[in-house]
Amino acid sequence: MVGEDQQMSRLSARDRLGRMLELVPWVMSQGGAEIDEIARRFDYPSDELREDLSRVLFMVGLYPFTPDQLINVIELDTSDDNDKTQNVDIQSANHQKAKVDRIAISNAEYFSRPLRLTPAQALSLIGAAKALLTDTHSDSPLTRGLDKLASGLKMSGDEDLKVNLGDAPQEWIQTLLRAVQNHLKVQIRYFSYGRGQITDRIIQPHRVFSETGNLYVRAHCEWADGIRVFLIDRIKKLHITTERFDPPDQTNPPSAFQPRDEDPRVVLELAPEAAWVLEKYPVEYYEQHSDGNIQLTMPVSEVRRLEVLLLQLGTHAVLQSVEGALRMDLPKKAAQRVLRKYL
Structure with a gap:
């Protein structure tokens, strides 16, 4: 007589992976389950289930993949003289006629709920994936995965990402870039967040750059008589002059934060x-x-x-x-x- 497990066709690797991903959080939520019940609930042939629990699942875990980071499959010993739990090779125990009826799974809390990405994390993945793609029109698994991820953000997979670097008018940015290129002084009305004041200044812009998601202009400020970095979003008025200045020697890249020696x-x-x-x-x-x-x-x-x-x-x-x-x-x-x- 052919047994029930033999009547069931062997699962493909994809099917086994899918069932394993489903059963792990369920077994954890139950605090343990009977092998036969798991097999019935997830349509998982018992011999393949035992093999995957003992030969595959215990190799799954988190970096650096040390024993304390790997999933544990635990035999629940329900005998009267021993109420302890122990790690078990289910497949080996089965061949030795040491019947394992009930198991529990531990050290797999990251399977207890679906992974959810924040919009920022999803955008980072899309950007990294696009950098790896040589042909954006191919039907590769990476391309399909990228399209699915992009659809979750309500965007097209082949849509260019637009980065917003603040609310500064585009014409001001272009004016500052022209002033940097032609070494022309610029009159600005600027709000200093630190002082809570608005001041009129004449600056000699050296460079426009982005940092931490904002646009800045590094310039010599004639009002302060020193090098300052201005957040372009805080410029209230801007006017380019016809007066030229001598450009500095740009030896170091600018930074939005330039502490002085005398700063506490x-x-x-x-x-x-x-x-x-x-x-x-x-x-x-x-x-x-x-x-x-x-x-x-x-x-x-x-x-x-x-x-x-x-x-x-x-x-x-x-x-x-x-x-x-x-x-x-x-x-x-x-x-x-x-x-x-x-x-």
Whole structure:
């Protein structure tokens, strides 16, 4: 008599993978399940199920693929004299007539819910995939996957990505680029976020560049008598003149953040959730501790900018030390000043 498992045709590798991806979260949600029940529920021949549980699934895990990162398939021993669980080679146990009726799966929490990408993560994947494609019109698996991912973002797979670098008028950007090329002075009305002031200045623009998603112009400011970096979004008025200036020697690439030697320094202790500060702010030194916290030293060119950062971080940051005229109660004073506006 032909057994039930023998009556069922062997599954393809694709089918086995699909069933395995489905059964892992289900078994975990149940806290364990009978082998026969798993086979029936997922239409999985018992011999192939046992083989995949013991020979394939236990090799799945996360980088660096050490034993503590691999999935565990556990035999649930329900005998009266032994209530312990143990790792088991189900296929081997089956051949040795040591019947394994019930199993559990652990160390696979990342299978407990579907992976969901943020829009930013999806766009990053689309950009990386396009960089790998040599023929965007091919019917390769990568092209099809890219089209599916793009459709989830309500865009076409062959649509160019448009990056918005702020709200500065396009004609101002072109004017600044022309002034840089022809070494012409520019009159601007500029809002200084750090001082909370609007000032009229004459600048000698050296370069227009993008950084951290914004557009900047690096220039010699005659009003401040020094090199400054201006966020183009904060320019209120702009007029190019016919007066020329001598261009500087561009030896170093510009940066939006150019601390001065005389700027005071602060030391902050950040929670792991605030690690993004390392990418968004000028940090001179940082050290990550074993608990994940980060200690960093950063220059402060504008006190108001530091106040905004500390208010934004809240309990995720502790001010440990300050220099110069800065005070340790700076976060408290800033919070009180904000509250007074609403009380």
